[in-house]
Amino acid sequence: MQSETLEVIESARLYGETHVLWFPLPDSFKTAQPGQFVMAYCGEGYDPLLGRALSVHRTRTGPRGIEFALLFDVVGRGTAWLARRERGDEVRMVGPLGRGFEPRPNVQRMLLVGGGIGVAPLVGLAEGLVAEGREVTMVLGARSEAGVFPASLLPPAVELIVTTEDGSAGERGRVTAPFERLLGWCDQAFACGPNPMFEAMYGVVRASQTAKPVQALLEGGMACGMGICYSCAVFPRRGGVKLVCHDGPMFDLRDLYA
Ligand code: FES
Secondary structure, rough: EEEEEEEEEEEEEEEEHHHHHHHOOOHHHOOOOOOEEEEEEOOOOOOOOOEEEEEEEEEEOOOEEEEEEEEEEEOOOHHHHHHHOOOOOOOEEEEEEOOOOOOOOOOOOEEEEEEHHHHHEEEEEEEEHHHHHOOOEEEEEEEEHHHHHOOHHHHOOOEEEEEEEEOOOOOOOHHHHHHHHHHOOOEEEEEEOHHHHHHHHHHHHHHOOOOOOOOEOOOOOOOOOOOOOOOOOOOOOOOOOOOOOOEEEEEEEHHHHH
């Protein structure tokens, strides 16, 4: 984990209220795994004081070497500030933090499920899995077409299923239905999205009585990102307490809901 002040290489609104920022990948972030996150500090001074926890979205090779991206929705003052950053502006961030996705070795069929901005870490995960020669099916859900990550920006080998609540793109409904259809097909599943999505997915897992791993990346309300403040505490049904930033953000669904 390291604090870095990084220059924006590229800034764009990709779709709806979703923006992407590209930065050079510093040596200290080179170990970042899909599902790990950074705390990005959004402002020139100490206002706002707290960072915003953002997943590493994906990496690419640019003219200046390896670059990485953050993908985020504008939901408040901090993310609005980030969205206004332009090429040449600087952003301070600390990372990489947390425990990312852990794909099993020697399994082939991978199912990725994203709700809303939960697509952010799944794109880099999909790229890595495809590069390893694995089969990847991605289910992306959004309220409407305006909130759907562009299919053209995914690796061509990824099979994409889109659901929208209003039916304006793909299947009408939520990601739960395709997840239920595909759970039998996959060897391992990964998900990122809001907590109600995870609860619905756990209902499917429990009903199917499968033992397949389903790794969920939680969006906790993180203030420090480093296990100090307890703002991200979650309480598994079996009892105890877990910190999203330190014990996660990746958990097996059963560890939270069983
Ligand atoms: S964000 Fe402070 S303990 Fe997790």
